Amino acid sequence: MLWEEMEFHIHSMTEELVAQGMPEPEARAAARRRFGNMTRTSEEARSTWIARWMSDFLQDLRHSFRGMRRDAGFTAFTVLIAGLGIGASSTVFSVVNAMLLRPLPFRDPGGLVYISNGDQYTAIQTEHYSDLRKMNRSFSDMAAWSGFYFPGDKELTGAGEPERLTSVPVTGNLFSVLGVEPAIGRSFTAEESQGKYSAPAAMLLTYGFWQRRFASDPNVVGRTLTLNNRPVTIVGVLPASFDFASIFAPGTPVDVFIPWPLKDTNKPSGNTLKVVGRLKPGATVRSAEAELTVLAQQLERQHPERNFIRPRLMPLAQRVSGRMAPALFVLACAVGAVMLIVCANLSNLQLARLSARQKEIAMRAALGAGRVRLLRQMLTESVALSCCGAVLGLVLAIVGTRELAHLHAFNLPLLQSIRIDGKALLFTLVAAVGSGVLFGVAPAWRVSTLSFSEELQDASRGSSGGRRHAWVRDGLVVSELAFACILLVGAGLLIRSFLRVLEVNPGFQPERAAALRIDPSFRISGFAQQNSFIDDVLHRARSAPGILAAGITDMLPLRDDRSWAVPAVGKVYEKGRAPEAYIRVVSDGYFAAAGIPLRQGREFTEKDRATSEKVVMVNETMARTLWPGENPIGKMIKTDGGRRVIGVVADVRHTALEAASGSEMYLPMRQTGDYAAMQLVVRTALPPDVLARELRTALRPVDPNLPVREFQSFEDLLDKAVSPRRFLVMLLTGFAAFALILASLGIYAVISFSVSQRVQEIGIRMALGASAMDLQSGIVLRTLGLAAVGLGLGMAAARALSSVAGGMLFGVTSGDPATFIAIGTLLTVVAAIAGYIPAWRASRIDPMIALRSN
């Protein structure tokens, strides 16, 4: 710009010289000579403003640091508060960033779509998947994994300590559809994807398992391991960035991937596949859903023998972390409120400090500092302070995110990918500068409107000066209280919900119950072998010391699930409308071990065997659903070749503590082979490590290779189920506590400041005979007045906001009076205490000293 301007100047000079008769090249050279060094000129010109800006800035900065040193207490406090606030904000931002903002670690994740069946959770039958994949025109490809894998499905024996592995069966193209290349080796071949379900030929290791079990040995590819007594060849290792578990199955680490045999008829049938598709360019989720819906109707007509199919599509990212969005929104709002409180608090502190510095500033103004210049200086000071705070905050955020990322017990997607990245750094910087400006604006504005001559003349009878601007400080305290109130009410409602969730009767007794995966490492052929194994295990487990009850189940509550349609005999249902029930296959003794009470009829016994009548037990909900108003005992169901109901047990909250249990049906393990796992459940008086040892000793004769590492206490199951809620409650309670402390400090600061400004007045009053009581009650009343305004505003806002977040509450209404009253009382008490301390101090002022001071 400037350069062009100067070029124009030279050009004009040249033209003039040419007009005077000089040849052009010479004229140009002469003009340049006369103009002199353009670079230097331009630098000089530019420096007139840059230099001034810089020198002003550096001067302000020097000044700020000098001030910080002089006022170390204030500085430390400010940096600490700003640091805590910024640290909390950056941590929450990193969580939001990892779960919502950052794209999934796949190639072009925007084009990936999750396809479910009817509702969000139901999977799709393999045959439907194969047909849809062939017929559709919206997707460049589809892939799937089996939703019905269970933790510890495969037993690794042979080399090293035996271990239960979690394997996920996937279609061979899953990795290419997601755009994930194995770090070593290759993905499954078409041939490997056509094998037998019971005997997969190849497997891919996850990065974590490869590191843990094989110490990252690159030569592991090509080796053969023994899984469930069958040889399986390792064909590749997946990259570290592909964390399947944390994305699709948070809380359950995955060790290996095996091919899902599309053609094998012996694989589990039913709605088993979780399907993803990659949209072709131009196709949208909506258009693809419309196409698949038409195809599905066609398939249902052509294949009435198959399960129903109603494709429902949603972007994969939404499927992975969509359910976290409201909670994260609440967290983000909470941390925003905390930041505002921090700013209000610091603003107040700055204002208080300002009144001590009025003379200094007035002097400066008298020496020629303009208003704008003073304003800038104040802002530079506050931004410098908040940036120092940001350094502390960053350290806190790095520690905080690392802690969060290692919370394996938490059932949250993408938790492991939480970290401070470039975006989070940028956010921290913006938060630092933004909060610095925000909390500096009130003091800066105040400085620029001070009437300096008055200040200089003022003979330090400070009472009048402070009074005029008291409303700014009062306003700040009121807003602090209001925000703290909102946060406390939010945290209070969530804590109440959390407690209500914990109070929920899960239908089983988690205390002192634990489960151990005991699938035999040999192949079971026939009922006789299976049942003698069951007899043997139960007999030995029950006779082990400290075991009160033992039974076997295939599904652990709050973890695994599957459901069937269960029509009752003698009733007519529309096609596809028969009641659904969750299926658990259990042995005798399971109900006692898990603590599920029997309501009616009898339990399974050892005598319910393959040869006896086929029986079934149901829960209360199922009894009500299938036979409303009738006695369910002795009734028949059509499912599984027809079974007779012999007993009714209490409902178990199997999917989530917050959700009603739905219909549940129990099949006796000795009468069926249709289960995927054997979990030995014991009720015990022993501590877990002793229990593991005792059980290992007791069960060694049955199966010497039994891995007992994976002990699962029922309390852990419960813990994991409530972990997302606890995560939110923990963070929000932390923020609310921080807000409460800040708000009480704010009240304290404002009241003590007003007391310190009135020392003389108080002295006079006391000299004139005012009692300590009078003084105290006056000051406390003023405090409570401020608190009342803050509370009123805060409560109104909290009431309005809490109804928005109603979806996250459980067992309490968004206007829960108990919470509002409790928070109101808490804040009033805290405010009263914060106001009483300076009041008490004021009442102990010695009138003589007070009058003599100044």
Place this chain on the structure above:
Amino acid sequence: MGTEKTKSDLLPGTLDMLVLKILLRGHLHGYAIAQLIRQLSDDLLQVEEGSLYPALQRLELNGWIEGEWGLSANNRRARFYKLTADGRKHLAQESARYRKATAAVARIMGFA
């Protein structure tokens, strides 16, 4: 340039005032400002380009003048400056101050 005139440095601070005064005539670019100062002073005052542009930046920074890109008489892009209201005020103050100062100097020197 054949003949060098005796170099007449401007009194410090006067360049700003002169530029402001010249700009009373309307929108002008840097070259025109330099030319006008020379012509109006009968070639006595030569504005150094090295000080003109920093001065223009300074004046603009203070809000006394405003620059704007436009086309010169022979259709080249040039930056034209105009006086702002603040600039007018400043010019009035400066000329009053300058008049007093020169009058004082003149009295002492016995010119008047």
